[in-house]
Amino acid sequence: DxxxxxxxxxxxxxxxxxxxxxxxxxxxxxxxxxxxxxxxxxxxxxxxxxxxxxxxxxxxxxxxxxxxxxxxxxxxxxxxxxxxxxxxxxxxxxxxxxxxxxxxxxxxxxxxxxxxxxxxxxxxxxxxxxxxxxxxxxxxxxxxxxxxxxxxxxxxxxxxxxxxxxxxxxxxxxxxxxxxxxxxxxxxxxxxxxxxxxxxxxxxxxxxxxxxxxxxxxxxxxxxxxxxxxxxxxxxxxxxGKGELIMFDVTSDTIAYHLADLPPVILLGVIGGLLGSFYNFLLEKVLRIYNLIHEKGIGYELLLAATVSILTSCCLFGLPWLASCRPCPGGLSEVCPSIGSGFGIFKKFQCPPHHYNDLASLLFNTNDGTIRNLFSAGTDAVFQKSSMLLFFAASYFLGIVSYGLVAPAGLFVPLILTGAAYGRLVGMLVGKHSTLDHGLFAVLGSASVLGGSMRMTLSVCVIILELTNNLLLLPLVMLVLLISKTVADTFNANIYDMMVKLKGLPYLDAHAEPYMRQLTVSDVLTGPLQIFNGVEKVGNIVHVLKTTGHHGFPVVDGPPFSSSPVLFGLILRAHLLVLLKKKEFLHACTLSGVDASKQFSADDFAKRGSGRCDSIEDIELTGEEMETCIDLHPFTNTSPHTVVETMSLAKALILFREVGLRHLLVVPKSSSSPPVVGMLTRHDFMPEHILGLYPLLLKSRWKRSESPLLLK
Amino acid sequence: DxxxxxxxxxxxxxxxxxxxxxxxxxxxxxxxxxxxxxxxxxxxxxxxxxxxxxxxxxxxxxxxxxxxxxxxxxxxxxxxxxxxxxxxxxxxxxxxxxxxxxxxxxxxxxxxxxxxxxxxxxxxxxxxxxxxxxxxxxxxxxxxxxxxxxxxxxxxxxxxxxxxxxxxxxxxxxxxxxxxxxxxxxxxxxxxxxxxxxxxxxxxxxxxxxxxxxxxxxxxxxxxxxxxxxxxxxxxxxxxGKGELIMFDVTSDTIAYHLADLPPVILLGVIGGLLGSFYNFLLEKVLRIYNLIHEKGIGYELLLAATVSILTSCCLFGLPWLASCRPCPGGLSEVCPSIGSGFGIFKKFQCPPHHYNDLASLLFNTNDGTIRNLFSAGTDAVFQKSSMLLFFAASYFLGIVSYGLVAPAGLFVPLILTGAAYGRLVGMLVGKHSTLDHGLFAVLGSASVLGGSMRMTLSVCVIILELTNNLLLLPLVMLVLLISKTVADTFNANIYDMMVKLKGLPYLDAHAEPYMRQLTVSDVLTGPLQIFNGVEKVGNIVHVLKTTGHHGFPVVDGPPFSSSPVLFGLILRAHLLVLLKKKEFLHACTLSGVDASKQFSADDFAKRGSGRCDSIEDIELTGEEMETCIDLHPFTNTSPHTVVETMSLAKALILFREVGLRHLLVVPKSSSSPPVVGMLTRHDFMPEHILGLYPLLLKSRWKRSESPLLLK
CATH class of the missing domain: 1.10.3080.10 (Clc chloride channel)
Known part of the structure; x- marks a missing residue:
């Protein structure tokens, strides 16, 4: 230590x-x-x-x-x-x-x-x-x-x-x-x-x-x-340019809202929640299909990426032709139409002089530029409903098909884009019934779709505020986020949990499933428990390490060293491998008395970076060495966490998760049993494992996926 | 359950x-x-x-x-x-x-x-x-x-x-x-x-x-x-007025800062940290004195409050006379001097017409009004150095003497006031070397003193931003908070921890003291353990409840019901009292077989609000009833948390704290011992208790109060 x-x-x-x-x-x-x-x-x-x-x-x-x-x-x-x-x-x-x-x-x-x-x-x-x-x-x-x-x-x-x-x-x-x-x-x-x-x-x-x-x-x-x-x-x-990153300034002067503006904002939140959860639903389906394609090999992966890239180019270049050219409004501080790249809101595209294409301003632009255009205040008249609808549909669709590709790609910006377009659209449809600026609608739309898909509240709220640099928005953003998250939670889980599950990672939730309350930890123990003695034969250790995949083993001191079996602690596979590699074995199977700290330094046992594990197969030992012993006492963790076998599984899960354990020893309730009766690891808490052991529980199970809200 | x-x-x-x-x-x-x-x-x-x-x-x-x-x-x-x-x-x-x-x-x-x-x-x-x-x-x-x-x-x-x-x-x-x-x-x-x-x-x-x-x-x-x-x-x-609460608008246009402004800001953070920790130090001394006074009775408490009130009135009314009257600057949108209450920055006080008293603007005002005045941008010329220094000293001093009174009073606003005055003072001293507005200096000063005294980072940062409604301040506020907290942490603990300690509350820290790593849980177990049998005599229960103050007792099934002692669970004093009150006793000391859920509803065991505990003294039982038995099995929590006796005390503390326990059973490492050897409660983890048992540890103890930073 x-x-x-x-x-x-x-x-x-x-x-x-x-x-x-x-x-x-x-x-x-x-x-x-x-x-x-x-x-x-x-x-x-x-x-x-x-x-x-x-x-x-x-x-x-x-x-x-x-x-x-x-x-x-x-x-x-x-x-x-x-x-x-x-x-x-x-x-x-x-x-x-x-x-x-x-x-x-x-x-x-x-x-x-x-x-x-x-x-x-x-x-x-x-x-x-x-x-x-x-x-x-x-x-x-x-x-x-x-x-x-x-x-x-x-x-x-x-x-x-x-x-x-x-x-x-x-x-x-x-x-x-x-x-x-x-x-x-x-x-x-x-x-x-x-x-x-x-x-x-x-x-x-x-x-x-x-x-x-x-x-x-x-x-x-x-x-x-x-x-x-x-x-x-x-x-x-x-x-x-001036390196402003995406820092949108919806200037605070233009924002004023009253109770009368609440209905459209609530509507925005509800539909945003629906859109967000439907996004998650579609994305999961698409990811499942992509996973099938990816399993076929790298060639198929690349083909898929190529297809989506060409499709995207066609969309971005083709769709703006559908929008009609609009004459530039007079009295602008900006150049209209803007030529070249940059953040200009008036793209010329194919239009005649002094006209601009509003859909091109959104599609034919960098993501940051588009977000800036959508979030700008005082641009209510710049965009047409049809263009905004087209952009929203394209953005929703492209966001879903682009995510699962083999390239690095995030979800945040596509969701912000989609949400902003959706918000502006709602703003346009509400029209004169609300005094809110369409730029503000875009911000709220982004918040609602983010809340509906990612289900984060506080962080999305603060991120939106930091992006827009306007704290007066706070109550509205909070309201929209709360509504959209609540609506979306009734349908499915958040997008990251969904992906973790899709990847098959044994993610441990912070709360227990209801049926876990009906089980005790001894109900889910499986397989024979491998125990080492305090002084153990090398051959035994090698055999156990080769035949099991466990990462930790209880160490129990048996009769030669103590009158009755005594739980000494827990030793890790990784540490056993270090010991076997060093080959400092004892020829007599007794307590060594050698100061282990002189033979080994803490660095020997330090955890290596990911992807560099030793394997038992790499260690070669002679037959003679197999007959020698190792004194495990100095290398054993003498403070393993334990639960009694009658402990409720739900409480054990909370303990396991809150303290952040990897191994949990199960001790007997009665003093006539051996000092340790089992060991729990992460996999023993997985619903799949438990329901595999007790299929009947499935019937009485209140499905979490149906209503995650209930257990919060 | x-x-x-x-x-x-x-x-x-x-x-x-x-x-x-x-x-x-x-x-x-x-x-x-x-x-x-x-x-x-x-x-x-x-x-x-x-x-x-x-x-x-x-x-x-x-x-x-x-x-x-x-x-x-x-x-x-x-x-x-x-x-x-x-x-x-x-x-x-x-x-x-x-x-x-x-x-x-x-x-x-x-x-x-x-x-x-x-x-x-x-x-x-x-x-x-x-x-x-x-x-x-x-x-x-x-x-x-x-x-x-x-x-x-x-x-x-x-x-x-x-x-x-x-x-x-x-x-x-x-x-x-x-x-x-x-x-x-x-x-x-x-x-x-x-x-x-x-x-x-x-x-x-x-x-x-x-x-x-x-x-x-x-x-x-x-x-x-x-x-x-x-x-x-x-x-x-x-x-x-318009009910603006305290919402200060340092308008964003006036704020621009560059690398050259960093040195004064860093200086502000360092001195703010010193001021904050010194504030804590003084406040602790004053609170100790006040506690002595309060112990003498309510009369003395009220006398103290009266003294401080008169002292405050004298300060607030007397000090402004020391400031010289200044002529009103021309071209103002505000009335100068303002007459009556309100948030006006130009108080007339004793001054002739068209003059104002700058110290009165700060002292002779509501706290919110003063904060508003100090945080306002574009008021660099309104205040004099001497007035600001006086106000700072008065605010620092009054804040410390006012807190410990018997009336409800918070610390946030006094610290904001003191910090704002200190910040403006620094701004005035820096003068032309910085382009920052003095209002901004005031905001940063508040942040530094808050950080130095309360040691909160994220929340103070966000609160300051929400108060000032200006996100552009963010990097500066963060910087100041980090510096002041770091500086202050080298001297003493944060103000709330200090007060919790002063009140003698057994607060459980989230981390273990270094010397706890050298102890196992069995080292701190004290006193004989009181154990109940699964079916226990009423007389026994009453005796134990009367002679000990414990709130939880392990329940162990002994020889008549099982061949060897078996740990069944943990029963709470409160639940035993409910059982004794109901008087549903068994005349034969065997397993009851009665469905307990029919006799009792969950409400009977529901925890009451604070201050309404039953006491064993309130329950009167006849001698005959004392001879009967209770079957404790249905009322026992069968999932108590446990640790092995060789567990390190530090790890047990983390477990206790993370899972939020009140009782932790200690089980033996060997199978020849009784199934439970002790019980840990919050008090067993208190440094005072442990150091009382092992005074020698005090020498090797790395004092936390000296350098709390080290263990973070």
Whole structure:
């Protein structure tokens, strides 16, 4: 146990941890900024070239350049992900969430994943795929945190020695939480929202010290972003302009609302909840189909990505032709029609001079530009109903088909886009019955769809406020979020839980299912329990490790050493493997009396980074060695958590989850039994396992998926 | 166990719970609004009368009216609190925090406490005592939640039947958490800040369902406040004006900052941290002295309150005479000098026409008005350095001496005031070296002193943002908070922990002290363990209950019923008392076979509101009855949490705290011992208890108070 140290070590540990948080924040901020800069410049260049061709009326050429560059970028992202780091596909938020719940996945946070995630995300977003950058940034932030916590990647000889303090589950989990928060903070420039996001929807354990560290990390992100933007203000960032990221200013002067505006807002929330839960439903179906395709091999994966890329290009380039050209309104501060890329709201597209195409302003633009256009106040007359409806439909549809591709892609931005279009549409339909600005409707629409799909409340609320920089919106945003989440909760679970389940990860919920109250822990124990003696034969250990897949074994001292069996503790497979590798065996099977701390240092037992587990097959032992013994006492955890066999399964689950355990020993209620009667692991708490043992429970089960609201 | 129910019951439970949250939010919002309305009108009327007398140059009369009304109001608050509900004194936040940690206190949340808290707080704040309304509102919110959860107060025959679902610790704790959040939200009009405050500094347990409920509650508060303000906009609220509460508008246009502004901001944070921790240090000393005075009786308490009230009146009325009159600047939209009450920044006080007294603008004003004046942008030239220094000193000093009085009083507003004055002072001293507005300096100063004293980060940050309605401040506020908290943490603990300790409440920290790692749970077990048999003699039970003060007893089945002793579960004192009261005894000491659920309903065992415990002395039993038996099996909790005796004390503490236990059974490691060897309660984990048993540990103890930062 590495905590048996002096004061100097503790100071060193704390200093290092805070420095790590600082580094995580600084790196995440820099990566987020670089990400935006790259996307705006690559996509911007593409739009400039295409627009210039359009201006010269070379429409076929324009489409060719547009679709071609999109195709190349999308395929680049897909090939990179598929061949180099498959773990980098998708948004990564479900994986991070599962990791923080205690599920280790190989290669999830490697340096390779990080690089592919960042580069792939830039390419995917630049390729006009309907994909966001927030999810990948969360994963990237977690990768940065984990890699720094490891002291670099061992594989590429970049590792250094100092972070030996952080090679344990708890510290790594805390760093990853900070990293995830920093990711959202960097992607959306929402430091407080980032902390709340990490708290509300990613993390499974939380304490105030961690809150404080996460807050520090995101504050660093905020400062770094601000400093980098100061550089961009000098005009050195190319097409990125002044580097405003997505910071929408619905100016506060224009916003005033009264009780009379409540009915449309409530309606907005209800329909938004329906749209959000239907989005989840459709996405799950599409992901199931995509999973079938992906199982057929990388070729099919790439083919799928290519198809979606071409489809997207066709949609984005083709749909604006359906919208009619509108004359530019007079008395504008902006150029109309704007030529080239940028955030201009009046796109010329195919229109004659002094006319603009409102659908092109939305479709033929970067995501950030579109969101800015939709959220702008005082633009009620700019868009037509038909255009907005078309954009909404396209956005809803493209968001669903684009997510499951092999490239890194997030869900946040597509949902914001879809919601904003939906909100504006509602605003247009309500028309004169409400005094609210359509830009405000767009903001509320985004909130409602996000709430309906992701079911986050506090964090989405704060993120929306930080994006729009307007606190007067607060009551309306809260109202919309509450309504849409409540409506959506009656239909299905939130999108991340749905994906975690789809990936088959053994995610442990924070609450017990009702039928678990009817069972005791001894009801779900399966299989024979493997127990080691305090001094155990090497041959025995090797045999057990080879024949079982368990990760922990109780150690019980038997008759030679004590009169009756005594529970000594729990030993981990990983530690046994270290012992077997070192080959410091005893020839007589007695207590060794050797000071183990001289033979081994704490580093030997430190947990390695993900994906680098030893295996029992790698250790070769001679027949003679098999007959020797190991004294397990010094290496056993003498403080295992225990429950009595009559403990209710529901209470055991709460204990397991709240304390964050991996193994839970079951002790007998009676003193005539052996001192340990079983062991519970994560898998024993999975509904699938329990219902497999007791199929009859299924009948009396109140299905959670039907009404998740009930158990909250 | 009331959860063994059908689906209809669960739906009913959930609906009721959400309705309760709604009611809590609505009531807390209404109370908060009423509170503000009353304070502004009472204090405003006082200032109008006094100002009119000043205008007529009747200075002695003015002082008489001012000091007299202050005295009457302060004494009213003190007498009310001292005689009717002593639990309502102070801010109440430490008590709420201790309650949520698991410490029941009698009468803490009664209806009487609520009424006294609200009325007393209005009187205390109106009396110009340097006291805030945020802390009392937190306590009031918690009272509302608890009282509603009880279905009203039983004492005044207001109770109703439906809330039987909520008569258990867990639900009551959740409701109180929501209530505390609603209190802050109502007091400061900061819904998100309220949730975060409840999360960060009040609550000990948290989960996402609770987050979601707390968010709903504070959203209701926001909507209710907004609706009530709409009424005030019609001008029907008397001197309350437009009912803006404290919503400061530092207009965003005036704020621009660059890297060059960082040094003064960092300096501000460092000194703010020092000031904050010194504030805590002084406050603790003063509270110790006050405690000595309070012990002497109510008369001394009231005398102390009277002294402080007169002292405050003298300060507020006397100090402005030291400031020189300044001519009104030209070209103002405001009236100068303003006459009467209100938020005018130019107070006439004793000055000749067209002159104003800047110190009077700060001292001779309501707290909200002063904060507004200090936070206003574009008022750099209004105040003089000497006035600001005087105001800062007075505010720092008065805040410390006013808190420990018997009246309800909070700390938030005094700290904001002190910090704002300190920030402006720094702004004036920095002068031309910074381009930042002095109003902004005031906001940052408030943040730094709050961070230094309360050590909250996220919630203070969000509260400040919600108060100022300006998100552009975010990076600066975060920076200042981080610095000031870090600086202050090196000196002492946060103000609420300090008060909890001072009150001697057994608060359980979320982390273990280092020396606890060296002990096992069996090291701290004390005293003989009282065990009951499954079927126990009434006489035995009565004897044990009379001779011990324990609240829980293990139940072990002995030889007549099983071959070897078997741990059956844990029974609570409260449940034993219910059994003894019902007198359904068995004449033969065998298993009863009677269906206990027919004799008793779950309501019999439901936990009563605070302060209404039965006592063993109230139950009278005949000698014959003493010889009969009770079958304890149906009433025993068969799922007690357990630890093995070799478990590390530190790990047991984490388990105890994370799962939120009251009793933890210690089971033996060996199978030859009795099935339970001891029981741990909250008191066994208190450092005082452990260090009492092992005084030598004190030497090797790394004192937490010296460096709390280290263990975070």
């Amino acid at each position: 590495w905590r048996h140290r002096g004061r100097a070590h503790i100071i060193c540990y704390v200093t290092l941890k805070w420095s790590l948080c600082f580094l995580i924040g600084a790196l995440a901020g820099a990566v987020g900024f670089f990400n935006n800069l790259a996307v705006e410049n690559i996509a911007g260049f593409k739009f400039v070239v295409t627009s210039n061709l359009m201006l010269a009326k070379k429409y076929a050429w324009a489409f060719g350049v547009f679709a071609g560059s999109n195709f190349v970028l999308a395929m680049f992202a897909s090939v990179l992900t598929a061949y180099i780091a498959p773990a980098a596909a998708g948004s990564g938020i479900p994986e991070v969430k599962a990791y923080l719940n205690g599920i280790d996945a190989p290669d999830l946070f490697s340096l390779r994943t990080l690089v592919v995630k960042v580069v792939g995300c830039i390419a995917a977003v630049s390729s006009s795929l309907h994909a966001g950058k927030a999810g990948p940034m969360v994963h990237a932030g977690a990768c940065i945190a984990s890699t720094l916590g490891q002291g670099g990647s061992g594989k590429y000889h970049l590792s250094c020695k100092w972070p030996r303090y952080f090679r344990n589950d708890r510290d790594r989990r805390e760093l990853v939480t900070c990293g995830a928060g920093a990711g959202i903070a960097a992607a959306l420039r929402a430091p407080v929202g980032g902390v709340l996001f990490a708290l509300e929807s990613v993390s499974s354990w939380w304490n105030s010290a961690l809150l404080w560290k996460a807050f520090f990390t995101t504050a660093v992100v905020g400062v770094v972003l601000r400093a980098l933007i100061d550089i961009c203000n000098g005009g050195k960032c190319g097409l990125f | 009331w959860r063994h129910r059908g689906r209809a019951h669960i739906i009913c439970y959930v609906t009721l719970k959400w309705s309760l949250c709604f009611l809590i939010g609505a009531l807390a919002g209404a109370v908060g609004f009423f509170n503000n309305l009353a304070v502004e009108n009472i204090a405003g009327f006082k200032f109008v009368v006094t100002s009119n007398l000043m205008l007529a140059k009747k200075y002695a009369w003015a002082f008489g009216v001012f000091a007299g009304s202050n005295f009457v109001l302060a004494m009213f608050a003190s007498v009310l609190t001292a005689y009717i509900a002593p639990a309502a004194a102070g801010s109440g936040i430490p008590e709420v925090k201790a309650y949520l940690n698991g410490i029941d206190a009698p009468d803490l949340f009664s209806l009487r406490t609520l009424v006294v808290k609200v009325v007393g707080c209005i009187a205390a704040v109106s009396s110009s005592l340097h006291a805030g309304k945020a802390g009392p509102m937190v306590h009031a919110g918690a009272c509302i939640a608890s009282t509603l959860g009880q279905g009203g107060s039983g004492k005044y025959h207001l109770s109703c039947k439906w809330p039987r679902y909520f008569r258990n610790d867990r639900d009551r704790r959740e409701l109180v958490t929501c209530g505390a959040g609603a209190g802050i939200a109502a007091a400061l009009r900061a819904p998100v800040g309220g949730v975060l405050f409840a999360l960060e500094s009040v609550s000990s347990w948290w989960n996402s369902a609770l987050l979601w409920k707390a968010f709903f509650t504070t959203a209701v508060v926001g909507v209710v406040l907004r609706a009530l303000i709409d009424i005030c906009n019609g001008g029907k609220c008397g001197l309350f």
